[in-house]
Amino acid sequence: NAGVMQNPRHLVRRRGQEARLRCSPMKGHSHVYWYRQLPEEGLKFMVYLQKENIIDESGMPKERFSAEFPKEGPSILRIQQVVRGDSAAYFCASSIQGANTEAFFGQGTRLTVV
Amino acid sequence: KQEVTQIPAALSVPEGENLVLNCSFTDSAIYNLQWFRQDPGKGLTSLLLIQSSQREQTSGRLNASLDKSSGRSTLYIAASQPGDSATYLCAVVGETSGSRLTFGEGTQLTVNP
Numbered sequence: 001n002a003g004v005m006q007n008p009r010h011l012v013r014r015r016g017q018e019a020r021l022r023c024s025p026m027k028g029h030s031h032v033y034w035y036r037q038l039p040e041e042g043l044k045f046m047v048y049l050q051k052e053n054i055i056d057e058s059g060m061p062k063e064r065f066s067a068e069f070p071k072e073g074p075s076i077l078r079i080q081q082v083v084r085g086d087s088a089a090y091f092c093a094s095s096i097q098g099a100n101t102e103a104f105f106g107q108g109t110r111l112t113v114v
Numbered sequence: 115k116q117e118v119t120q121i122p123a124a125l126s127v128p129e130g131e132n133l134v135l136n137c138s139f140t141d142s143a144i145y146n147l148q149w150f151r152q153d154p155g156k157g158l159t160s161l162l163l164i165q166s167s168q169r170e171q172t173s174g175r176l177n178a179s180l181d182k183s184s185g186r187s188t189l190y191i192a193a194s195q196p197g198d199s200a201t202y203l204c205a206v207v208g209e210t211s212g213s214r215l216t217f218g219e220g221t222q223l224t225v226n227p
Contacts, residue, residue: 106157
């Protein structure tokens, strides 16, 4: 049973470009979470999704960021018009249910904006 | 707003020592607490999950305790090894925060051979 798969592992974008980060949850998991780890900072929650639904996006910046988890395929975190401050490690986690179940994390995507 | 604090921020010990990492949280209304390990440049590996009704969980040389009423958890590592060197993160799921994890800043552990 493969773990949470994120790709790409490393992504370099120029300022103003778009970044698309993909996350495939563990088999059988329908709950997906995105977290961001800025340099020298802790992990911060961004968004919580179930299939085709955004459950909680209270940690998501209001502009340029969006997330989806379609019926088929991976969850996508999309950052439009990237700026240097978006450079961070973005981690995806999945769980079989919600609050009471163990969360498993992917290896992360390290985004560098130049 | 839930806040999670981990002490110490960094710890260096010789191989073979038993050690304790501390985690405290401000809102005791939690569903569970989870300890993770993060190696440099890597993802998070789940170590132990303690539900709010539990007092402790054990896995190999690791033992995690939870005192929900006082807002504290400890991670005990027995007979430490150089391979235990990593950053250890504590995170809670609060009863009023949906399913999201609130993380501490972590304890960076170095075990010297």
